Amino acid sequence: MINNYKLIYEGKAKKVFSHSDSDKVLIEFKDDATAFNALKKAKFNGKGKLNCLISARIFEHLIKNNIPTHFLELKSDNTMIAEKIKIIPLEIVVRNIAYGSLCKETTIKAGTVLAKPLIDIYLKNDELNDPLITKERIELMNILSSEDLNLIIDLTLKINVILKSFFKNIQLQLVDFKLEFGYDFKNNIILGDEISPDNCRLWDLNQKNDTIVSLDKDRFRNDLGGLIEAYSEINRRINDFT
Numbered sequence: 001m002i003n004n005y006k007l008i009y010e011g012k013a014k015k016v017f018s019h020s021d022s023d024k025v026l027i028e029f030k031d032d033a034t035a036f037n038a039l040k041k042a043k044f045n046g047k048g049k050l051n052c053l054i055s056a057r058i059f060e061h062l063i064k065n066n067i068p069t070h071f072l073e074l075k076s077d078n079t080m081i082a083e084k085i086k087i088i089p090l091e092i093v094v095r096n097i098a099y100g101s102l103c104k105e106t107t108i109k110a111g112t113v114l115a116k117p118l119i120d121i122y123l124k125n126d127e128l129n130d131p132l133i134t135k136e137r138i139e140l141m142n143i144l145s146s147e148d149l150n151l152i153i154d155l156t157l158k159i160n161v162i163l164k165s166f167f168k169n170i171q172l173q174l175v176d177f178k179l180e181f182g183y184d185f186k187n188n189i190i191l192g193d194e195i196s197p198d199n200c201r202l203w204d205l206n207q208k209n210d211t212i213v214s215l216d217k218d219r220f221r222n223d224l225g226g227l228i229e230a231y232s233e234i235n236r237r238i239n240d241f242t
């Protein structure tokens with residue numbers, strides 16, 4: 001409970017609370033980190049605050065570039081006020097460089113620069129382990145109409161262009177990332193969730209040779225250490241730039 005706000009949903013990395021205005025919610029970012037569908041768990045003091053601040057700055061940048069998002073304002077360092085949306089149970093992943101599950105599930109080599117962004121859509125369902133899903137199955141399950149799915153794909157590709165250049169300006173390569181969308185009270189599709197090093201792969205471009213230096217949750221997934229230092233560095237670069 002944040003003061004008198006009621007907890008409506010608790011996810012792996014965030015808690016959602018009711019707001020006195022029924023069209024809004026409060027989203028509190030937790031210090032918990034999970035990977036591989038919560039098979040691996042840990043807590044990093046300060047992660048919630050860093051992800052909340054980073055997400056807020058990125059949402060502001062997207063809004064300036066005419067992308068509709070749920071972000072309204074920061075309430076504190078680890079809590080944002082957002083529009084209440086009905087989340088569409090899909091995880092939309094965009095890949096610019098092959099890494100992670102793409103390389104585990106195909107013969108594509110890690111680090112391959114993709115000729116065009118690849119969109120992989122997963123069903124958001126922990127019990128089923130978030131399986132990769134097809135457009136046909138999405139329609140079959142009545143999750144979305146093909147028009148709304150196309151709208152989401154268009155928005156995702158636009159967001160990718162905006163974010164690639166945003167991160168390049170702060171010497172980061174946007175390898176891949178995951179988005180979630182929802183319907184607002186007017187039934188418009190808007191971007192929800194968060195955009196942070198928890199759901200983006202970001203590689204440091206300030207390296208003299210070709211070594212990959214991950215400044216994202218791969219530090220935890222792959223036991224590299226230094227997660228808070230990496231997230232703090234991203235927050236610092238964003239603040240210095242904007």
Ligand code: TMP
Pocket residue numbers: 093099100101102130176177178198199200201
């Ligand atoms: P993947 O290579 O494991 O499929 O991940 C692709 C991108 O999506 C990566 O930036 C991490 C992000 N992601 C999430 O945000 N949540 C998830 O549950 C998964 C599996 C990936």
